[in-house]
Amino acid sequence: MGVTDEVTPLIVARADHPVSRGGLSSSAVKVLYRLHRSGYTSFLVGGAVRDLLVGERPKDFDIATNARPQEIRRLFKNSRIIGRRFRLVHVIFRSEVVEVATFRASPEPPEGPDDWDEAEAEAAEADAEPDRSPVPARVDHAVYGTPAEDAQRRDFTINGLFYNIADYSVIDYVGGLADLEARLIRTIGDPVQRFREDPVRMLRALEYSARLSFTIERRTREAIVECCDEITEASPARLSYELFEALRSGNSAAIYSAWRGAGLFDSAFPGIAGVVAEDTRMLTEVDRAVASGDRLVDSTLVGAFFLYPFYREFAELTADGRRLDNVEMLRRITTMLEPAATGLRLSNHTFHLLSQGLFTLTKMNRAPERGRQVLKLARQEYFGVALELFGLAGRAGLVSAEAAQGWSTAVARLKKPAEARAAEDEPSPPRAKRRRRPRRRRR
Ligand code: ATP
Ligand code: MG
Numbered sequence: 001m002g003v004t005d006e007v008t009p010l011i012v013a014r015a016d017h018p019v020s021r022g023g024l025s026s027s028a029v030k031v032l033y034r035l036h037r038s039g040y041t042s043f044l045v046g047g048a049v050r051d052l053l054v055g056e057r058p059k060d061f062d063i064a065t066n067a068r069p070q071e072i073r074r075l076f077k078n079s080r081i082i083g084r085r086f087r088l089v090h091v092i093f094r095s096e097v098v099e100v101a102t103f104r105a106s107p108e109p110p111e112g113p114d115d116w117d118e119a120e121a122e123a124a125e126a127d128a129e130p131d132r133s134p135v136p137a138r139v140d141h142a143v144y145g146t147p148a149e150d151a152q153r154r155d156f157t158i159n160g161l162f163y164n165i166a167d168y169s170v171i172d173y174v175g176g177l178a179d180l181e182a183r184l185i186r187t188i189g190d191p192v193q194r195f196r197e198d199p200v201r202m203l204r205a206l207e208y209s210a211r212l213s214f215t216i217e218r219r220t221r222e223a224i225v226e227c228c229d230e231i232t233e234a235s236p237a238r239l240s241y242e243l244f245e246a247l248r249s250g251n252s253a254a255i256y257s258a259w260r261g262a263g264l265f266d267s268a269f270p271g272i273a274g275v276v277a278e279d280t281r282m283l284t285e286v287d288r289a290v291a292s293g294d295r296l297v298d299s300t301l302v303g304a305f306f307l308y309p310f311y312r313e314f315a316e317l318t319a320d321g322r323r324l325d326n327v328e329m330l331r332r333i334t335t336m337l338e339p340a341a342t343g344l345r346l347s348n349h350t351f352h353l354l355s356q357g358l359f360t361l362t363k364m365n366r367a368p369e370r371g372r373q374v375l376k377l378a379r380q381e382y383f384g385v386a387l388e389l390f391g392l393a394g395r396a397g398l399v400s401a402e403a404a405q406g407w408s409t410a411v412a413r414l415k416k417p418a419e420a421r422a423a424e425d426e427p428s429p430p431r432a433k434r435r436r437r438p439r440r441r442r443r
Pocket of ligand 2: 060
C-alpha cells in the first residue's frame with residue numbers, strides 16, 4: 001500500500017473544470033466546510049464528482065476526509081455512526097443525508113446493506129460520546145488510509161475523482177478525467193482481479209455504461225466475459241441492492257438488457273429470470289414512471305417483472321368466462337414469486353404487499369361497480385401497490401381502457417374530502433357498521 005503514497009495526482013484548478021459549489025447541495029457544502037475549517041482534509045468524492053463533471057445533477061453527495069468517525073461525529077450534532085467494519089457517519093439534514101467516510105486503504109468492497117445492522121448502529125451511536133467505543137486495532141491501522149489509497153480502492157476510474165473544498169480543485173489519482181473525456185468505463189487496476197474481489201462490480205460497470213451511454217473499455221469488457229460466472233459468489237443482499245438501484249434509476253430497461261446480454265442477469269437473479277421472458281416492456285413503463293417523478297415502492301418495482309406472467313395466469317384461470325378461483329390464483333402468485341423473494345431477500349412485508357397487490361389486480365380487471373368496493377380495498381395497505389402496478393399494466397395495454405378509466409375516477413373520488421363524497425351519490429360507510437362486522441364474526 002505504501003507505494004500509492006508516492007503517486008502524484010493530476011490536479012485541475014478551479015478555472016479549468018466545471019465543478020462549482022452551486023452544483024452541490026447546501027448540506028454537502030456545509031459538511032465540507034466544517035471539516036475543512038476544523039483542520040481536516042475534506043473532499044467530495046465518487047458519483048457526485050463524476051456527475052458534476054458531465055453536467056448531471058448528482059443523486060447524493062458523499063464526502064471523504066482524514067477525520068476519524070468519532071471526530072466527525074463530534075463535529076456534527078445531527079450525525080450518527082453506522083456500519084460495522086468500516087464506520088461511516090451519516091450527517092442528517094431535513095431533506096437529505098450526507099455520508100461522510102474516513103479515507104480507506106482497504107481493497108475490500110464497500111459495506112453493502114447486508115452489513116448494516118441497525119442495532120449495532122444504535123450501539124455505536126450510544127457509545128460515540130464520550131469516545132469509549134472499542135475501535136478494533138485493525139480498523140485504525142490497516143483500514144484507514146491516504147487519499148491516494150482511497151482513490152485506488154474505488155471501482156472505476158470515473159468514480160475515483162475528488163473535489164477539494166480547500167481550493168476547489170479536482171484531484172485525479174486514477175486517470176478518471178481522461179476516461180470521462182473518452183466516455184469510458186474502466187476498472188481501477190486489473191479488471192479480472194477487481195471483479196474477482198467483488199463480482200458486483202460487473203453489474204455496476206454495465207449499469208454505468210447504460211446510464212451514461214459510456215463504452216466499457218476493452219480489457220474491462222473482456223474481464224466481464226471471463227469472470228461472469230463469479231456473480232453467483234456475490235452476497236444476495238448486495239445483488240438485491242444493485243437491482244433496486246437499477247429499477248429506481250430511470251434506465252432499468254437498458255440496464256436489464258445489458259445485464260442479460262452479458263449473461264449476468266440469469267445467474268444473479270435466477271428467481272426472476274426463471275419466470276420472466278426476455279421482455280423489457282414493463283421496465284420501460286417503470287422508467288417512464290420514474291422519469292415523471294413517481295417514487296414507486298419496492299414491491300411495485302420488483303412486481304413489474306411479474307406483470308406479464310401474472311396476467312397470463314389470470315387469463316388462463318378465467319378462460320371461457322370461468323369464475324376465478326381465488327385460492328388457486330393466490331397459490332399461483334405465491335409460487336411464481338417465491339424463488340425471487342427468497343433470492344432477493346425480500347422482507348415478509350414487501351412480499352406480502354407484492355403478492356396481495358398482484359392478487360388485487362384480479363379484482364380490478366373491470367371498472368368498479370360500487371363505491372363501497374373501492375373503499376373496502378382502499379383500506380388495505382397493499383392497495384397502494386396494487387394501484388401502482390395497475391398503472392404500469394394499464395400503460396402497457398394489459399388492462400382495458402374502461403377498467404383503467406373506471407378505477408382512476410373511483411380513486412380520484414376517494415381523495416376528495418368525505419363531505420364532498422357524501423354530497424354526491426354514495427355515502428361513506430357508517431362507522432357503526434364497520435365495528436359491527438368483526439363482532440359478529442367472533443360469536
Ligand atoms: P450513483 O449515482 O448510482 O449513486 P455512485 O458512483 O455514487 O453512483 P455509489 O454506489 O453511491 O455509486 O457508491 C459511491 C462510490 O463508492 C462510488 O462512486 C465508488 O467510488 C465507490 N464504490 C461503490 N461501490 C463500490 C465497489 N463495489 N467497489 C469499489 N468501490 C465502490
Ligand atoms: Mg452515490
